Amino acid sequence: MINKLVSKIKATGAPIVVGLDPMMKFVPEHIQKKAFAEFGETLEGAAEAIWQYNKEIVDNIYDIIPAVKPQIAMYEQFGIPGLMAFKKTVDYCKQKGLIVIGDLKRGDIGSTSEAYAVGHLGKVTVGSKSYYSFDEDFATLNPYMGSDGIKPFIKVCQEENKGLFILVKTSNPSSGEFQDRKLADADNRPLYEIVGEYVAKWGEEHMGDTYSYVGAVVGATYPEMGKVLRKIMPKTYILVPGYGAQGGKGADLVHFFNEDGLGAIVNSSRGIIAAYQQEKYASFGSEHFAEASRAAVEDMRKDIMDALNNRS
Amino acid sequence: MINKLVSKIKATGAPIVVGLDPMMKFVPEHIQKKAFAEFGETLEGAAEAIWQYNKEIVDNIYDIIPAVKPQIAMYEQFGIPGLMAFKKTVDYCKQKGLIVIGDLKRGDIGSTSEAYAVGHLGKVTVGSKSYYSFDEDFATLNPYMGSDGIKPFIKVCQEENKGLFILVKTSNPSSGEFQDRKLADADNRPLYEIVGEYVAKWGEEHMGDTYSYVGAVVGATYPEMGKVLRKIMPKTYILVPGYGAQGGKGADLVHFFNEDGLGAIVNSSRGIIAAYQQEKYASFGSEHFAEASRAAVEDMRKDIMDALNNRS
Numbered sequence: 067m068i069n070k071l072v073s074k075i076k077a078t079g080a081p082i083v084v085g086l087d088p089m090m091k092f093v094p095e096h097i098q099k100k101a102f103a104e105f106g107e108t109l110e111g112a113a114e115a116i117w118q119y120n121k122e123i124v125d126n127i128y129d130i131i132p133a134v135k136p137q138i139a140m141y142e143q144f145g146i147p148g149l150m151a152f153k154k155t156v157d158y159c160k161q162k163g164l165i166v167i168g169d170l171k172r173g174d175i176g177s178t179s180e181a182y183a184v185g186h187l188g189k190v191t192v193g194s195k196s197y198y199s200f201d202e203d204f205a206t207l208n209p210y211m212g213s214d215g216i217k218p219f220i221k222v223c224q225e226e227n228k229g230l231f232i233l234v235k236t237s238n239p240s241s242g243e244f245q246d247r248k249l250a251d252a253d254n255r256p257l258y259e260i261v262g263e264y265v266a267k268w269g270e271e272h273m274g275d276t277y278s279y280v281g282a283v284v285g286a287t288y289p290e291m292g293k294v295l296r297k298i299m300p301k302t303y304i305l306v307p308g309y310g311a312q313g314g315k316g317a318d319l320v321h322f323f324n325e326d327g328l329g330a331i332v333n334s335s336r337g338i339i340a341a342y343q344q345e346k347y348a349s350f351g352s353e354h355f356a357e358a359s360r361a362a363v364e365d366m367r368k369d370i371m372d373a374l375n376n377r378s
Numbered sequence: 379m380i381n382k383l384v385s386k387i388k389a390t391g392a393p394i395v396v397g398l399d400p401m402m403k404f405v406p407e408h409i410q411k412k413a414f415a416e417f418g419e420t421l422e423g424a425a426e427a428i429w430q431y432n433k434e435i436v437d438n439i440y441d442i443i444p445a446v447k448p449q450i451a452m453y454e455q456f457g458i459p460g461l462m463a464f465k466k467t468v469d470y471c472k473q474k475g476l477i478v479i480g481d482l483k484r485g486d487i488g489s490t491s492e493a494y495a496v497g498h499l500g501k502v503t504v505g506s507k508s509y510y511s512f513d514e515d516f517a518t519l520n521p522y523m524g525s526d527g528i529k530p531f532i533k534v535c536q537e538e539n540k541g542l543f544i545l546v547k548t549s550n551p552s553s554g555e556f557q558d559r560k561l562a563d564a565d566n567r568p569l570y571e572i573v574g575e576y577v578a579k580w581g582e583e584h585m586g587d588t589y590s591y592v593g594a595v596v597g598a599t600y601p602e603m604g605k606v607l608r609k610i611m612p613k614t615y616i617l618v619p620g621y622g623a624q625g626g627k628g629a630d631l632v633h634f635f636n637e638d639g640l641g642a643i644v645n646s647s648r649g650i651i652a653a654y655q656q657e658k659y660a661s662f663g664s665e666h667f668a669e670a671s672r673a674a675v676e677d678m679r680k681d682i683m684d685a686l687n688n689r690s
Contacts, residue, residue: 112504139493146465173520174449185455192402211545212556238523
């Protein structure tokens with residue numbers, strides 16, 4: 067799956083993943099109205115609205131991006147109907163040829179970690195049969211509990227040729243409260259560097275051609291830390307959140323990439339899916355919101371490519 | 379909700395939470411057979427089996443314990459049908475008067491954290507209406523991303539009188555890889571102590587009568603660390619996993635409690651729900667598995683109470 071991700075990034079020329087994080091305030095009124103007319107102002111109605119919204123965006127951008135990253139929280143909040151819309155979105159994106167990164171940030175231990183792994187990336191056994199439950203291609207994980215939480219996922223990924231992105235340095239303002247703490251037992255280096263070393267080590271257990279199936283998450287909002295982590299984890303693909311709405315710019319991203327122009331994939335969520343709400347793309351109008359998303363992808367691609375071409 | 383938890387612990391004399399983590403290998407064959415006969419060896423069949431298994435256990439123990447802790451991973455692995463069984467279990471336990479701790483270990487930031495919070499503890503808005511989606515009483519959280527991930531949950535908990543248990547020092551063998559690292563910028567104290575200080579500070583924002591609505595998770599397998607953390611977080615309720623199957627014993631638990639005999643609630647999952655598979659309770663037979671669970675709760679209660687009564 068990491069090989070497929072790399073080849074799709076090369077084919078599209080777009081090291082971009084679009085975050086399908088459909089908050090209701092992003093969903094154009096005409097879509098909400100239609101869904102509520104059919105299902106009422108219910109969880110089912112909300113789920114239908116976000117599914118129709120996703121579908122139209124995906125139909126307009128699937129050919130110019132390699133991957134999408136649905137954030138499961140945005141679906142889970144609407145209970146069972148919301149999770150059905152998540153599953154529908156995963157299936158539809160895969161059908162359209164997109165790689166699907168489930169943004170789960172799950173993290174637990176032993177048999178519990180294994181349950182998440184088989185449920186989202188592998189097959190769960192029922193009697194003499196087995197089933198793919200959610201069946202994403204990649205999942206994001208939280209490393210706080212250590213190797214016990216990661217190893218069961220790696221095992222399933224090896225069996226299924228799937229991959230992971232593990233939180234190392236997150237894009238949010240308070241990420242430093244714990245992640246930046248300097249470790250006396252590691253030459254005063256910050257915790258995120260040590261987590262990065264673990265990710266690189268875990269990654270050796272499941273290598274693709276050039277990069278590992280075990281990737282990392284490092285926020286665009288911390289470019290200097292990204293530069294250091296790029297060196298610590300040379301064969302690790304870095305998923306970079308924080309571009310756009312959170313403040314990251316193309317120029318901040320160059321150090322997340324290797325010299326080969328690969329090694330990083332940049333996420334944008336509301337910057338793409340709610341582009342029509344920005345002044346820049348307002349002329350599309352809410353009826354043509356998905357065309358605005360396509361234009362925003364193209365602008366983002368150009369911003370990143372210009373930055374990569376101009377790096378010194 | 380923390381006041382209710384404390385009063386239920388006093389009423390039952392049992393500082394015990396039963397982990398409803400139904401692995402298929404725990405579910406007695408006669409229950410699996412019946413569920414598969416009705417729904418086939420499908421995700422629906424598995425979901426029906428774990429629901430019937432849970433229900434019979436709950437029916438047999440609800441009057442002698444204050445709370446249950448369903449581990450959502452064990453349901454999520456069976457996809458949508460599994461999550462429907464999770465929701466059914468939450469609702470049924472609440473109907474039986476039990477407090478429900480959703481073992482989610484979710485952790486994200488900003489609007490994403492808020493989505494998990496409203497989905498699991500609060501109400502989600504759909505047009506002019508709002509709905510409780512999963513509606514647990516407490517949720518477990520992962521702190522790796524810092525305050526940005528916790529604050530949205532506290533806000534919802536304040537509105538709904540609900541609570542949290544935040545991972546501080548987890549029970550698993552590799553929990554020390556990151557949690558035990560000594561911080562040069564905090565007098566070489568380990569990370570878990572600093573996380574404990576944050577939990578105590580977050581807890582001040584949402585206090586019950588004696589204890590905070592913001593609790594902590596500290597593993598029974600690390601009793602000495604529990605002793606230190608008890609002092610760092612005097613008003614924090616500690617959820618203690620790792621008793622029984624993971625190796626923790628009653629005597630290890632005493633330092634997790636305050637002098638008032640309160641301040642901790644000890645979890646056991648397979649030790650209770652799969653008690654009938656232990657030699658000690660084998661005489662119940664698999665048909666009477668839920669009575670074996672009741673006996674195991676009573677033995678666990680005695681083990682903890684003896685240890686508390688004998689503490690020096």
